[in-house]
Amino acid sequence: MNLLEERLAKYDLPQKMMDLDLYPYFREIDGKQGTEVLMGGHKVLMFGSNAYTGLTGDDRVIEAGVKAMRKYGSGCAGSRFLNGTLDIHVQLEKELAAFVGKEEAICLSTGFTSNSGVIPALLTQHDFIICDDRDHASIVDGRRLSFAKAIKYKHNDMQALDKILKNCPHNAVKMIVVDGVFSMEGDLAKLPEIVEMKHKYPNVVIMVDEAHGLGVFGRQGRGVCDHFGLTEDIDIIMGTFSKSLASIGGFVASNHIIMNYLRHQARTYIFSASMTPASTASALEALHIIQEDPTIIENLWDVTNYALEEFKKAGFEIGETESPIIPLYVRDLDKTFAVTMKAFKEGIFINPVIPPACAPQDTLVRFALMATHTKEQVDRAIVGLVKVFKEEGVL
Numbered sequence: 001m002n003l004l005e006e007r008l009a010k011y012d013l014p015q016k017m018m019d020l021d022l023y024p025y026f027r028e029i030d031g032k033q034g035t036e037v038l039m040g041g042h043k044v045l046m047f048g049s050n051a052y053t054g055l056t057g058d059d060r061v062i063e064a065g066v067k068a069m070r071k072y073g074s075g076c077a078g079s080r081f082l083n084g085t086l087d088i089h090v091q092l093e094k095e096l097a098a099f100v101g102k103e104e105a106i107c108l109s110t111g112f113t114s115n116s117g118v119i120p121a122l123l124t125q126h127d128f129i130i131c132d133d134r135d136h137a138s139i140v141d142g143r144r145l146s147f148a149k150a151i152k153y154k155h156n157d158m159q160a161l162d163k164i165l166k167n168c169p170h171n172a173v174k175m176i177v178v179d180g181v182f183s184m185e186g187d188l189a190k191l192p193e194i195v196e197m198k199h200k201y202p203n204v205v206i207m208v209d210e211a212h213g214l215g216v217f218g219r220q221g222r223g224v225c226d227h228f229g230l231t232e233d234i235d236i237i238m239g240t241f242s243k244s245l246a247s248i249g250g251f252v253a254s255n256h257i258i259m260n261y262l263r264h265q266a267r268t269y270i271f272s273a274s275m276t277p278a279s280t281a282s283a284l285e286a287l288h289i290i291q292e293d294p295t296i297i298e299n300l301w302d303v304t305n306y307a308l309e310e311f312k313k314a315g316f317e318i319g320e321t322e323s324p325i326i327p328l329y330v331r332d333l334d335k336t337f338a339v340t341m342k343a344f345k346e347g348i349f350i351n352p353v354i355p356p357a358c359a360p361q362d363t364l365v366r367f368a369l370m371a372t373h374t375k376e377q378v379d380r381a382i383v384g385l386v387k388v389f390k391e392e393g394v395l
Helices: 003-009 013-019 059-072 087-100 111-122 137-145 158-167 191-200 256-265 277-292 295-314 333-345 375-391
Strands: 036-039 042-046 104-108 128-132 149-153 174-179 204-209 236-240 250-254 325-329 351-353 364-368
Touching: 042 375, 059 277, 087 104, 087 236, 087 250, 087 277, 104 111, 104 256, 111 137, 111 174, 111 236, 111 250, 111 256, 128 137, 128 158, 137 174, 149 158, 158 191, 174 191, 191 204, 250 256, 277 295, 295 325, 295 375, 333 351, 333 364, 333 375
Parallel strands: 128 149, 128 174, 174 204, 204 236
Antiparallel strands: 036 042, 104 250, 236 250, 325 364, 351 364
């Protein structure tokens, strides 16, 4: 065993959880993702998905992907920069830009690389990148890859953000990057206050990650920026297709000047293979569906509001969530694993959230809703979760 292997071998948390039959990762699903999934031949209620619109198994989305594969093949065999641009890539970009209220957009192969590649492409060593300390890992990695000076502020602490901006040089670019909806806790960024600071201090730029806002908030699901009526004040909007748009990939939208630069300088765009035809066409079809069928988002909020109220009645600690993401706080690492796996045995799929996805004292299980969930399914889940939370002494 060499030195590297010796060091890595000390990481044995997965093995410990496996020995206790509490390992919650890489659980195999046997078919389509929906409100119920087959796992090992058994049906399990799925409350661990990000498919807020419930379109991942929709026949229209599937057929759009199949048709695209028949027309374009299975892949593009190159980057968008060279031989990998299809007409449907361009169509999706144009429709996304119009949807989120920006001049132009580019599509990247994943949501993660949309953040991790775009952020470092935009900033120099003379600039500042300012992030909420609960921003998504893709923003964190983009910050790490950037030459800009990085500063974090305590979650949604606007006084802390104001102090940072006040102390930054006025002639430097200061880019604030935040999740519109925070992916683990389900609460929203305080965009109205952030926009006020943009107008208070010079050279402030705002980038909002709409991964969990798209298809959920705003008119026709246009996102949190639209929800607050602040689209024009937000300089850059990022989003992903792996959630409400039932596919995989990501996009960034802004004005012509910024997008022209990114098309030629964002490394994860020009050096990554382009989105597959099937994933592009599927995302495009999902985008059409959510604009044409308002009942999808209406159903999502109906079941979300019902679940929020029922969890509160049952005595769960759910924090400040305002979205279909409902954190059920456990605040103990071992009990978080125990609750997750006991819930699974009760037929409920939820996800554990542990460091580095949260602070050690904030471990939780994440309960997420889709437009296709029923109130009866929520009721069944709450009954099972009350049982396991009480068994672990959390509730």
